[in-house]
Amino acid sequence: MPVIEISDLSDLRLADYTQSTDVALKKARDTEHGLYIAESALVLERALRAGHRPRSVLTLANTLDEARALVGDDVPVFVGPGDLLTELTGYVLHRGLIAAMHRPALPDPDVLLSGARRILILENVTDPTNVGAIFRSAGAIGADAILVTPRCSDPFYRRAIRVSMGTVLQVPWTRVGDWPNTRRLLTEHGFHVAALALTPDAVSLRDFNGEQHARLALLLGAEGEGLTDEALAASDSVVQIPMKHGIDSLNVAAASAVAMWALSG
Secondary structure, eight states: OOEEEOOOTTOGGGHHHHTOOHHHHHTOTTOSSOEEEEESHHHHHHHHHTTOOEEEEEEEGGGHHHHHHHHOSSSOEEEEOHHHHHHHHSSOOTTSEEEEEEOOOOOOHHHHHHTOSEEEEEOSOOOHHHHHHHHHHHHHHTOSEEEEOTTSOOTTSHHHHHHHTTGGGTSOEEEOOOHHHHHHHHHHTTOEEEEEOOOTTOEETTTOOGGGOSSEEEEEOBTTTBSOHHHHHTOSEEEEOOOOTTOOOOOHHHHHHHHHHHTOO
């Protein structure tokens, strides 16, 4: 596929980059599961390593060779000057390139949990920045998988991928349904569910012995709202991070990193 130089911003082949929100990309025509946007060569490389397929790449001239080396000759590569691409996409391409990627099919939760030992469950975490930061910590500290509830922000949204530095493409994840079915699934796979919440019966993270559980699921809730009653009822333990100076909680992304580190044994 030849390199395509951009001269006309109305070119319909560029619609993935110009007129599509995250929601629209998820429902993109002529795709099986939709699209997502990967920003930077690093994220594109991680996506390709995960087996994801690019639909096209949009690049500056100085990263053209790098883009072609990553995707080969069968993927359309659009190239243009920085000011034109800024007008096209609405922001400066500081990282040189972006790519429209085919979303993969999400794995079956039963299959995902079969080999996992330490996992995260994100209930209704609606801020994609927090979702991305949680995935980045999970990748660095070592969660085996992440489950997200129906109301949780999509990890394939552009901001989540950007904040995670592409880690959402590396840490296995999938969506789960209602709590009765999710709890049944976790029980079948032998997981002890530890909810991170401020309740009167919560145990200090310092005192909670995660190592006694062969399989452990750390449950995190949304900023402000916290975990739902259904989530707490489905938990085996409730833990909290000890605080000082009258502060009662951390941002959910920071809390996830602290808790994962403490329970990573």
